[in-house]
Every structure is written in structure tokens, then in C-alpha cells.
Amino acid sequence: MxxxxxxxxxxxxxxxxxxxxxxxxxxxxxxxxxxxxxxxxxxxxxxxxxxxxxxxxxxxxxxxxxxxxxxxxxxxxxxxxxxxxxxxxIEDKLTNGAKGKLGSGIQYAADPLICRKTEKLTAPTLDSGETVIDMLRGVLGAVKLDLNIIREISQKIDYTEEGSFVVWDNKIIDMAFGKTDNQLYGIAVDIGTTTVVCYLMDLRQGRQVGVSSMQNPQVGYGADVISRIQYTIENPEGLEILRTRIIRGIDLLIREVCEKTAVHKQDIYMGVFVGNTTMAHLFWGFDCSSLSRLPFNAVTQDMIVENSQNIGISNMNKNGRVIFLPGIAGFVGADTVGAMIAAELVNYDENSLLVDLGTNGEIVLSTSRGRYACSTAAGPAFEGARIKYGMQAFPGAIDHGAVEEDLEYTTIGDQPPRGICGSGLIDIVSGLLEAGVISEDGKIAEPEELKSSKLAGRIMKSGRTKEILIVDESLENNQSRITLTQKDIRELQLAKGAIRAGIDILLKVSGLTVDNVDRLLLAGAFGNFVNRESALKIGLFPDFHPDKIIPLGNAAGEGAKKALCSRAVLKEIALHYAQTTKHIEISSHPDFEKAFMEGMYFR
Known part of the structure; x- marks a missing residue:
């Protein structure tokens, strides 16, 4: 040893x-x-x-x-x-806080499914014949109680003090007599494939009071859902390992946000969670094998409610409830429903295209004729994976770039460049495309074909392979070389082709054209920071006017917060979106291959 x-x-x-x-x-x-x-x-x-x-x-x-x-x-x-x-x-702390910084100043509804009621019970009399529960229902209404709560009431009942009762969906889940602080908090958790974000909400006022985020603790088992599904299939204990990792990670985030805000965990009574279909399966411990083969059917897409203690979350009230929003079908899960809630896709007179530029590339088209949704195998290229010098949006990542006479760039935090994140990749490829360094089919030009000697000097050849120098190495500054390879460009083309194919097929299924779409809504942190003009130049989206492209930030997390703070959103709107949106399996569509191949071109 x-x-x-x-x-x-x-x-x-x-x-x-x-x-x-x-x-x-x-x-x-x-x-x-x-x-x-x-x-x-x-x-x-x-x-x-x-x-x-x-x-x-x-x-x-x-x-x-x-x-x-x-x-x-x-x-x-x-x-x-x-x-x-x-x-x-190399990374001291694997945390990307971009998602958590989005949408923090919004005021939400304050009508959650849970409430705290303060009432003083009247002592029984000899003639009344009322039970303790009868008197309780007399002041709280026709509430439901389980055996554990009835036992607790029988032991704690005090007619001399006011009682504080926490009621969830017309069911008493906690109680106390005497002086209480009457606080009521909830958490909204977005379980992304790459990043997990936990929002702490004051449910009495409908406002966000804190946020914590971390890299998904499952990333050590693969960046995409397919890698993690495969891990659970190949390893007998794989499913429980990944389930435990995400539960412990979320528990840590709750503890962190409580410490930052001085909120006691006993006052957190409700949590609304979102995540794609695979993340939901791994959270609940459902066998993922059906997601690895056709027809990619989930164990369930239903809304699930469970006691926090039974799940293994210790940093909430032991009687708290955790609700995972419903999904739609296939890999289109609760995170998409959350994004639809945030986008408020209720106006049937408006045609809206909602795109989440993540590893699954979920797309929703909302029209007067109905709603359609699909997922695309965009892969993790937008998040820096499979790119030779790609990285997530950490300090030192090249996040934006432009090409004039030469290539220029900025980095997150103005730190020395360490790699390229998704938004920087889009900018750099867009600029190099316009300068002729990269062709429409993605090939890197020969140096002698370029007019600019500075750009020509950035093309590095080794035999038949070529790559583009982004940052030169410097021994003096301990700076490593950063390049863009032909394989990197192809990875971007594959991701882009998947997104475009999904958009084009949903438009075809709905009978609409690009001209009929009133707005393009970008969900996710990447969609919030990507340069719209650059994305249009490489053909990531159809030919929309830039003013029609609206970033929503972390739409999945926003939807979870809205569902947490509003009983109508949770019990009606979320279910409506999940049940009425038609899932389209684009890979089986006869036009998929053609749409995918055409979508790979930078045009």
C-alpha cells in the first residue's frame, strides 16, 4: 500500500x-x-x-x-x-458559476404548493366530543395527516401556545408549538450534465436569496449521457455509484447556500428538480439500459414526489418534499419542460423556437398548430469537450475572439489563456471562416492561399495534417501553445449539424418555414454568452434576424424556480407542457441524414 x-x-x-x-x-x-x-x-x-x-x-x-x-x-x-x-x-475547484449568475433579480409568484399556518387550538370540552384531529381540521380545513404526524401531534399538542403547521398540498408534514420563526424556504435544482445549480428561494416572498453551483460530480465518468449510461451497464455497482455522487453533490450545494445565507436547513421544506431524462434516471436510481438502445424509452417521464429523507438528502427538513418535474419523451426531459415554463410558450399566435445548446441539444417548436420537441446528439463540443484545447468557462478560457488583420481574443477574468470554451470557439471559427482560413466545408486553407501573411503564419503543417495557432507558447510566461485542429473543426461541424437537423426537421413536421418563426429563444449558459452574429455566420441557426434571437439564461433553472413558487405552474402548466408536446425522433425521419449533412456546412 x-x-x-x-x-x-x-x-x-x-x-x-x-x-x-x-x-x-x-x-x-x-x-x-x-x-x-x-x-x-x-x-x-x-x-x-x-x-x-x-x-x-x-x-x-x-x-x-x-x-x-x-x-x-x-x-x-x-x-x-x-x-x-x-x-x-489543475482546477482547484471544479465550479462554473455562469448558470447561477443568470436571472437572480427576478421577482416570482408567492403562491407555492406549501405554506406555513399559525393557529391556536381551542381546548376540548366535556360536551364537544371532538377529537384532537377534529379541532385541528376546524381551524386548518380538511387537511390530510399521515400516521407519523398524528403521533407527533398526540405528543406535542399544547392548547396554551400557538401552533405552527407546515402544509404541503393540503397535507400537514410538520408542526411545532410555541415560539417559531415562521420561515419557509425551498430549493430549485437544475441537474445539468455538466453543471449543477442550486437556488435557495424565500417562498413567502417569492425571491431568490442565494445560489450555489458545482460541476456535476459524475463528470469523472464521462462528459455526456451516453458515457454515463454505458458506465452503469458495464459496472454492476455503477448505477448506485452515480446516484450517490449526485445526491451527495446536491446535499453539499444545499449546505453551502445555507451557510452563505444563514438559513437553517430545517426551514427548507420543498425542492423542485429538473434535468434531462438520463439525469433523472441517475438521480432516482432507475435502470438506464432502455436509454441505450432503440426506441430509447424512459422508465417513466411522470412527475415524481418523494420525502427528502428517503432520497438521502440530509440538508433539508426531514419531512421536506422533493419534486422532479415531468419529462416529455426520449431524451427530452424535465429540463426542457423547465425551459418551456421559463419561456412562457403559451401564446399560440406566436411561433417560437426554443433551443438548448447543451450536449443533448433539446429543441422545442411552439406553434399555433401545437408543440413539437426533439433532442439532438450535439455532443459536448459546445462545452469544450472533444476539442484538443477546449475547456469549460473557467478563468483563463478564451471566451470571445475576432479576426481583422490578425486573430485577437479575450479570456475570462483577463487571465492568461489556458484553453478555448464554447463561445470562444464559435467566435474564432466565425472569424477564420470570414477571413478564408477555413472554408465552408470546414477545411483549413493552405498558407499560400491567404492574403494576410499574419494569418498564413498561423497555419501549422505536419505532413498532411494542419492546425491553426491561436496562442503561441512562451517559456518566459509559462504559456502553453493553444491550437485549433482540423479534428476540432469537425467536432464543431458535427455539433452544428445535429442542431440544424433538429431545427429543420421540426419546421418540416410543423409545416412552417424559418420566415414563420417569430423568435428564437436560446436556453442555457452557453446560449446566453454566445455571440449571435458569430453563430449566424457559421450557420449554427437558420437565417434569423439577430433581433429575433433572445437569450433566456438558465431557462431550466428559471422554470424550476417558477414551479417552486407557484402551485399553478407546478400542478397545471408543467403537466400541460409535458402531456401536450409531441416528441419527434429525428434520427428516424427520412430527411434526417440529408439535413444533418447540409447542416455541417458553415453557411
Whole structure:
């Protein structure tokens, strides 16, 4: 056994055998970003290691630069201890707060499904013949009670003090006599494939009081849902491992937001959760195998309600209720329903196209003839995965770019460039396309074909392969080289082709054209930060006027907050969207292949 030390684990542990660093961190519940799920193909799970370890693997030799190797950088999935080691994560904290910063100043309805009522019970008399429950219903109405609450009331009943009763959907779930603070809070949780966000809401006032976010703790098992589904199929304990990871992660977020706001966990009585179909299955512990094969049917898309204690969430009131919004069908889940709630797709006189530019690429077309929805295998390219120097929107990520005489860029936090995030990728490709460095079919031009000597000098050739220099390496500033490869461009084309195919097929099914669409609504953090002109230039969307494109921010999270704060949204609108939206399986549509191939062109 060897000593394994890392500040990220806050402890020293013992490891043995050939267990990789990635496996050790996953076992300890500490996520390392590994989009390929530890297969050694993405090169993203970089860590700095000191001590005795196995020799450099072939995969590492290909994916790491000579400068990284000399600095002790290794891939966590391909490195194991052969003696005592110390591991330092490249990312100190895997958190992208962009989603949590969106929509924080909105005032919401204050009519939740839960309420706190304060009443003083009249002591019984000899002649009344009333039971304790009779008197309770006399002041609270025809409320329901389960056995545990009846037992608690029988033990705590006090006719000299006011009683505070928490009523959820006309059912008493908690009570106290004497002085109480009468606080009532809820949480709205958006379980994204990449990022999880927890919003703390004051349900009496309908306002957000705090937010916490983290990278989905399942990312160590793959960046996309297919990788995680496969993990649960290939590993007997895989489903329970991923379920435990997300439950513990959410519990940690609740604790963090309570600490930041000085709210006591006992005052959190309700939670509304959203996530795509796979995230819902992993949260509830449902077998995911049906999602891995045709016809990709879910175990259930129903709204599910459960006691927080039964799920394993400890940082809520033990009697609190957790509600997962309903989904639609296939991979179009509760997060899409949440986005529809936020977009308020209730105006049948208006044709609206709602697009979530995430790994699943959910699309909804709302028309006077009905609503249609689909999911597309856009993949995680928009979030930096499968891009050689791609990264999420962390400090140092190139987030915007432009091409004039030469390529210019900005980084998040004005930090030294460390990689390219999705919005930066769109900007850079758009600029290079306009400058002729990249053609409509995605090919990188030959240097001699360009008029600009500066741009020509950015094209690097090695045999038959070409890549474009974005940032040159600098030993003085400890700056690693960042390039855009031909494979990176193809990954973007594949993601773009999937989105365009989904849009085009929904329009065809509905009998509409692009000219009939009144507005294009972009959901998700990426949709909020992407440059609309750049997205239009590469043909990510059809030829809309930029003024028709409206970013909604984290629409799924906003929808969860609205459902949390409004009983009508939760019990009527959410179910209406889920039940009346027609799911279109675009991969089986006869025009899919043609639409996908045409959608890959940058035009």
C-alpha cells in the first residue's frame, strides 16, 4: 500500500494495485473532469503528480506537450502510484458559476404548493366530543395527516401556545408549538450534465436569496449521457455509484447556500428538480439500459414526489418534499419542460423556437398548430469537450475572439489563456471562416492561399495534417501553445449539424418555414454568452434576424424556480407542457441524414 496525498481530498489515504488517480478520486467522491470517461482519448483529466508513478503511456505521449510532461503533468486516467505520491488538481475547484449568475433579480409568484399556518387550538370540552384531529381540521380545513404526524401531534399538542403547521398540498408534514420563526424556504435544482445549480428561494416572498453551483460530480465518468449510461451497464455497482455522487453533490450545494445565507436547513421544506431524462434516471436510481438502445424509452417521464429523507438528502427538513418535474419523451426531459415554463410558450399566435445548446441539444417548436420537441446528439463540443484545447468557462478560457488583420481574443477574468470554451470557439471559427482560413466545408486553407501573411503564419503543417495557432507558447510566461485542429473543426461541424437537423426537421413536421418563426429563444449558459452574429455566420441557426434571437439564461433553472413558487405552474402548466408536446425522433425521419449533412456546412 502506498500513501496518496492531495489537498483536494483534505486527507491522506492509502492506495494499492494499479488503481488510476482518476479511479481514486472518483472513489473518494471528488470529481476530475474526464469527458471520455477515463478511456485516455480526450486528454482533459490533467493533474500534477510528484512521487513514484508508472511510466508515461502512449496516450499521454500523444496528448501532453513536452512542456507539460517536464512540469510533472500526467493524465489521471492513465497514471497510478508505484510508491508514495502527491497529486495536485489543475482546477482547484471544479465550479462554473455562469448558470447561477443568470436571472437572480427576478421577482416570482408567492403562491407555492406549501405554506406555513399559525393557529391556536381551542381546548376540548366535556360536551364537544371532538377529537384532537377534529379541532385541528376546524381551524386548518380538511387537511390530510399521515400516521407519523398524528403521533407527533398526540405528543406535542399544547392548547396554551400557538401552533405552527407546515402544509404541503393540503397535507400537514410538520408542526411545532410555541415560539417559531415562521420561515419557509425551498430549493430549485437544475441537474445539468455538466453543471449543477442550486437556488435557495424565500417562498413567502417569492425571491431568490442565494445560489450555489458545482460541476456535476459524475463528470469523472464521462462528459455526456451516453458515457454515463454505458458506465452503469458495464459496472454492476455503477448505477448506485452515480446516484450517490449526485445526491451527495446536491446535499453539499444545499449546505453551502445555507451557510452563505444563514438559513437553517430545517426551514427548507420543498425542492423542485429538473434535468434531462438520463439525469433523472441517475438521480432516482432507475435502470438506464432502455436509454441505450432503440426506441430509447424512459422508465417513466411522470412527475415524481418523494420525502427528502428517503432520497438521502440530509440538508433539508426531514419531512421536506422533493419534486422532479415531468419529462416529455426520449431524451427530452424535465429540463426542457423547465425551459418551456421559463419561456412562457403559451401564446399560440406566436411561433417560437426554443433551443438548448447543451450536449443533448433539446429543441422545442411552439406553434399555433401545437408543440413539437426533439433532442439532438450535439455532443459536448459546445462545452469544450472533444476539442484538443477546449475547456469549460473557467478563468483563463478564451471566451470571445475576432479576426481583422490578425486573430485577437479575450479570456475570462483577463487571465492568461489556458484553453478555448464554447463561445470562444464559435467566435474564432466565425472569424477564420470570414477571413478564408477555413472554408465552408470546414477545411483549413493552405498558407499560400491567404492574403494576410499574419494569418498564413498561423497555419501549422505536419505532413498532411494542419492546425491553426491561436496562442503561441512562451517559456518566459509559462504559456502553453493553444491550437485549433482540423479534428476540432469537425467536432464543431458535427455539433452544428445535429442542431440544424433538429431545427429543420421540426419546421418540416410543423409545416412552417424559418420566415414563420417569430423568435428564437436560446436556453442555457452557453446560449446566453454566445455571440449571435458569430453563430449566424457559421450557420449554427437558420437565417434569423439577430433581433429575433433572445437569450433566456438558465431557462431550466428559471422554470424550476417558477414551479417552486407557484402551485399553478407546478400542478397545471408543467403537466400541460409535458402531456401536450409531441416528441419527434429525428434520427428516424427520412430527411434526417440529408439535413444533418447540409447542416455541417458553415453557411
Amino acid at each position: 502506498y500513501k496518496f496525498k492531495s489537498e483536494a481530498l483534505d486527507k491522506e489515504i492509502s492506495v494499492g494495485g494499479n488503481k488510476s488517480i482518476l479511479e481514486v478520486f472518483n472513489q473518494e467522491g471528488r470529481a476530475i473532469y474526464a469527458p471520455c470517461g477515463g478511456k485516455g482519448t480526450c486528454g482533459k483529466c490533467k493533474v500534477k503528480v510528484s512521487g513514484k508513478i508508472n511510466p508515461l503511456s502512449d496516450e499521454e505521449s500523444k496528448l501532453l506537450t513536452s512542456q507539460e510532461i517536464s512540469n510533472g503533468i500526467r493524465l489521471a486516467c492513465k497514471t497510478h502510484a508505484e510508491g508514495d505520491i502527491e497529486v495536485q488538481l
